Amino acid sequence: MALDVTIGQYYGTGSVIHRLDPRAKLLFVLTFIVSIFVAKDVYAFAFLALVVIASVLISRVPIRLVLKGLKPLVIIILFTSVLNIFLTRGEELLFTKEIIKDFWTVNIYKEGLINAALLALRIIILLMGTSVYFSYATTPIELTDGLERGLAPLKKIKVPVHEFAMMMTIALRFIPTLIDETIKIMNAQKARGADFSTGGLIKRAKALIPIIIPLFVSSFRRAEELATAMECRCYHGGNGRTRMNVLKMKIRDYVFIFLSLTMLAGVILINIYANGYKLL
Amino acid sequence: MSAIEVKNVNFVYGKKTPYEVHALEDINLSIKENCVTGIIGHTGSGKSTLIQMFNGLVKPDSGKVFVDGKDIWEKPKEISKIRYKVGMVMQYPEYQLFADTVWEDIAYGPKNMGLSEDEVKERVTTSAAFCGLDGEALAKSPFDLSGGQKRRVALAGIMAMKPAVLVLDEPAAGLDPRGRREILGGICKYQKESGTAVVIVSHSMEDMAKYCDELFVLSHGKLLLHGDCKEVFSEGELLRSAGLDVPEIYGVVKAIRKQGADISKYIYTVNGAVDAISRLLEGRDE
Numbered sequence: 001m002a003l004d005v006t007i008g009q010y011y012g013t014g015s016v017i018h019r020l021d022p023r024a025k026l027l028f029v030l031t032f033i034v035s036i037f038v039a040k041d042v043y044a045f046a047f048l049a050l051v052v053i054a055s056v057l058i059s060r061v062p063i064r065l066v067l068k069g070l071k072p073l074v075i076i077i078l079f080t081s082v083l084n085i086f087l088t089r090g091e092e093l094l095f096t097k098e099i100i101k102d103f104w105t106v107n108i109y110k111e112g113l114i115n116a117a118l119l120a121l122r123i124i125i126l127l128m129g130t131s132v133y134f135s136y137a138t139t140p141i142e143l144t145d146g147l148e149r150g151l152a153p154l155k156k157i158k159v160p161v162h163e164f165a166m167m168m169t170i171a172l173r174f175i176p177t178l179i180d181e182t183i184k185i186m187n188a189q190k191a192r193g194a195d196f197s198t199g200g201l202i203k204r205a206k207a208l209i210p211i212i213i214p215l216f217v218s219s220f221r222r223a224e225e226l227a228t229a230m231e232c233r234c235y236h237g238g239n240g241r242t243r244m245n246v247l248k249m250k251i252r253d254y255v256f257i258f259l260s261l262t263m264l265a266g267v268i269l270i271n272i273y274a275n276g277y278k279l280l
Numbered sequence: 281m282s283a284i285e286v287k288n289v290n291f292v293y294g295k296k297t298p299y300e301v302h303a304l305e306d307i308n309l310s311i312k313e314n315c316v317t318g319i320i321g322h323t324g325s326g327k328s329t330l331i332q333m334f335n336g337l338v339k340p341d342s343g344k345v346f347v348d349g350k351d352i353w354e355k356p357k358e359i360s361k362i363r364y365k366v367g368m369v370m371q372y373p374e375y376q377l378f379a380d381t382v383w384e385d386i387a388y389g390p391k392n393m394g395l396s397e398d399e400v401k402e403r404v405t406t407s408a409a410f411c412g413l414d415g416e417a418l419a420k421s422p423f424d425l426s427g428g429q430k431r432r433v434a435l436a437g438i439m440a441m442k443p444a445v446l447v448l449d450e451p452a453a454g455l456d457p458r459g460r461r462e463i464l465g466g467i468c469k470y471q472k473e474s475g476t477a478v479v480i481v482s483h484s485m486e487d488m489a490k491y492c493d494e495l496f497v498l499s500h501g502k503l504l505l506h507g508d509c510k511e512v513f514s515e516g517e518l519l520r521s522a523g524l525d526v527p528e529i530y531g532v533v534k535a536i537r538k539q540g541a542d543i544s545k546y547i548y549t550v551n552g553a554v555d556a557i558s559r560l561l562e563g564r565d566e
């Protein structure tokens with residue numbers, strides 16, 4: 001189904017990665033993303049790929065599940081790579097052909113191919129790494145909890161951190177619900193002869209009305225019910241609210257943060273000293 | 281000939297993921313023409329999945345579904361034609377309403393069928409009247425109606441397509457006793473008048489006993505029992521093991537039988553029991 005989404009797909013195995021403090025994981029993902037964009041050298045990419053593979057193995061999330069999460073983005077990955085093959089200029093020309101005289105010549109350089117491969121690798125590593133730490137090994141609740149606690153100092157300058165985290169929790173929580181609902185409504189309208197796949201653009205857009213309106217109506221209804229339910233349980237914002245599970249950094253979390261920083265330093269060092277192919 | 285036939289059908293949700301659910305396992309059944317068929321089963325037994333196969337909303341992983349003797353997946357492109365033949369009212373259909381007015385909403389299906397304007401008008405008026413919606417209700421926005429009324433609008437929307445088979449997923453769920461009676465009674469009346477085949481999915485044994493001619497019982501994705509009410513309700517133990525129950529009145533009659541009274545084993549409606557018991561009492565008076 002086109003609506004396969006991996007966000008919020010927790011896969012509990014109880015591994016070390018699952019048990020880490022979400023703040024440590026947030027920090028890791030932050031350094032991980034920075035590392036990926038800092039990385040220029042082939043060896044640096046190889047190193048980051050190893051980090052991702054090791055993470056998947058340690059988290060004991062089936063690799064097939066992680067790869068399946070990439071599926072919706074295959075097109076984007078292919079598109080960026082192909083663009084790079086054609087647009088990169090380098091030194092070693094592999095192929096050239098004049099398509100329109102004096103106007104458009106296709107040149108494919110060796111550097112273009114390598115660049116395309118590295119860029120694809122960069123996106124894949126990025127997606128796999130973040131999805132393992134953020135969706136498979138961390139529940140949305142933990143994630144927003146970590147975010148709220150991690151950003152708590154910002155409350156001092158009147159940033160509504162709690163409200164922001166609560167909104168994120170609710171949004172994440174309702175993604176699967178909304179997907180389910182969309183499928184149900186689509187089926188109901190198909191049963192009445194709706195046709196979403198033929199006809200021109202306008203006809204197709206019109207065919208969506210019978211889906212979008214009920215979806216909006218039920219979202220508003222849900223929002224209202226949720227607000228009432230929260231009020232009934234005396235929710236009144238973050239002030240004075242206590243928690244059942246208070247986050248506490250343990251030694252392993254500090255070790256993990258140390259490793260994250262080491263990873264970033266490692267990537268920078270490889271960039272400087274290694275002599276592999278460098279991304280342009 | 282049977283209206284719908286299902287042969288060796290299997291279906292798995294979330295195939296090759298950790299969340300795999302074998303929702304249907306080797307189901308064989310046939311829905312008779314011109315009668316009310318009931319499908320019962322505990323929550324999650326696969327009832328909704330099964331009936332969504334009848335009109336091709338769900339494609340079986342293996343096995344075949346025949347409507348009017350034709351394999352519906354023979355030409356996948358023409359599956360929407362099957363949807364006009366097998367009308368389906370989904371679970372909680374009130375959430376599918378979208379149009380400005382009730383009239384427009386009921387007309388959505390017939391319009392999709394490409395009928396002429398007069399024909400659409402005719403069908404909307406008839407089916408709305410049948411479902412107890414008058415001219416005033418037709419001009420209202422569907423979002424201003426009560427839950428029970430919304431459900432009637434959804435039902436009228438499907439009836440207006442005049443399907444050869446009408447399938448309803450828990451049409452009476454969440455309604456009060458009067459609402460249940462009106463909806464289910466209305467559906468049965470419609471069946472008698474139009475001669476279409478009707479399939480009703482429900483949890484309620486009482487309702488099924490009252491309205492259905494034929495019953496299929498599902499349990500954990502498998503077909504557990506099949507037969508008319510008599511046959512199915514005489515398997516009390518099996519039903520209870522599947523998380524279902526026989527109508528309470530059936531237990532009462534059974535208890536009377538145990539006392540040595542000469543009362544039929546096959547009584548499962550209150551009216552039937554009243555008749556039988558009064559006959560029993562009359563016999564004693566003489």
Ligand SMILES: Nc1ncnc2c1ncn2[C@@H]1O[C@H](COP(=O)(O)OP(=O)(O)OP(=O)(O)O)[C@@H](O)[C@H]1O
Pocket residue numbers: 293294301303321322323324325326327328329330371
């Ligand atoms: N979209 C889905 N994705 C994954 N699993 C599903 C999906 N829909 C149903 N299932 C699973 O398939 C099984 C059968 O579901 P189905 O909806 O057919 O049950 P049901 O008999 O209609 O139950 P109810 O009486 O609650 O409506 C259940 O175990 C359910 O969890």
Ligand SMILES: [Mg+2]
Pocket residue numbers: 327328329371449
């Ligand atoms: Mg159901």
